[in-house]
Every structure is written in structure tokens, then in C-alpha cells.
Amino acid sequence: MIDQLDHLVLTTIDPVAAEDFYVRVLGMQLQTFAGGRKAFKYGQQKINLHVRGQEFEPKAHLPVPGALDLCFIASVPLEQVIAHLLQVNWPIIEGPVARTGATGPIRSVYLRDPDLNLIEIAERV
Known part of the structure; x- marks a missing residue:
């Protein structure tokens, strides 16, 4: 019945820091839509941004940063991801490590965004 994820909603304390991370560090495209709302687009998906205390309705029951x-899944080899993270001075907290993704084996690094969400960036093995 379900084919793919269209978008998810990220709640942030600091929209400027979130935009810097998802655009500059992860290379997503900033998208502004309906009423000045912001999203980070990548591939055929996006992350809609909500600011804590100013969420749009309907929203999750307990939206927390x-x-x-x-x-x-990276569009470039993981070594290029690691080099980019080093270049922009964003700390990797673990990896590269072997993991199991939705479609099979992956190799991943882990980092945190400005709200301390855990972000895994992987390549398929």
C-alpha cells in the first residue's frame, strides 16, 4: 500500500542553524512554499521545517527537537562525504561502520544536526 516517503517534518529550536546544516553541510536545496514555510529538498523527498512553539497544524502529538x-543514502562515495564534512568542520561522531539498510548492507558515518538529531549518512555496499 505504501510506496515511498514524500516528506517528514523536523522541529527545530534554531531555524537559521538548521538551514545552515541541511543546506551547507548536507547539500540539500532550500525550498520556500505556502506562507513562507521552509523545507530542505533532496532527491524526490523533502524535510519540512517547523520551529518549536510555532508549528503548523496538524502536527505530531509531541513535536520536539x-x-x-x-x-x-549519499549520492557520492562515502569517502567524499567524509572529506566534505572535514572541509566544513562538522564532527563525525562514529564511523565509518557497517550497517544494514532498507535494501541491504550499507557503510555509514554518524553526526548530529544543530538540534542533536542523529544523522546517518551511508553508501550502499
């Missing part, structure tokens, strides 16, 4: 654990 720092509660997400997200895994992204």
Missing part, C-alpha cells in the same frame, strides 16, 4: 534518527 532532537528526537529524530535519520539515515540518508
Whole structure:
């Protein structure tokens, strides 16, 4: 019945820091839509941004910053991802390590966004 994820909503304390991370560090495209809302677009998906205390309705029952654990598949080899993270001075907290993704084995690094969400960036093995 379900084919793919279209978007998810990230709640942030600091929208400027979130935009810097998802655009400059992860290379997503900033998208502004309906009423000045912001999203980070990548591939055929996007992350809609909500600011804590200013969420749009309807919203999650308990929208809180720092509660997400997200895994992204990179469009470039993981070594290029690591080099980019070093270049922009963003700390890797673990990896590279072998993991199991939705479609099979992956090799991943872990970092945190400004709200302390856990971000995994992986390549398929």
C-alpha cells in the first residue's frame, strides 16, 4: 500500500542553524512554499521545517527537537562525504561502520544536526 516517503517534518529550536546544516553541510536545496514555510529538498523527498512553539497544524502529538534518527543514502562515495564534512568542520561522531539498510548492507558515518538529531549518512555496499 505504501510506496515511498514524500516528506517528514523536523522541529527545530534554531531555524537559521538548521538551514545552515541541511543546506551547507548536507547539500540539500532550500525550498520556500505556502506562507513562507521552509523545507530542505533532496532527491524526490523533502524535510519540512517547523520551529518549536510555532508549528503548523496538524502536527505530531509531541513535536520536539532532537528526537529524530535519520539515515540518508549519499549520492557520492562515502569517502567524499567524509572529506566534505572535514572541509566544513562538522564532527563525525562514529564511523565509518557497517550497517544494514532498507535494501541491504550499507557503510555509514554518524553526526548530529544543530538540534542533536542523529544523522546517518551511508553508501550502499
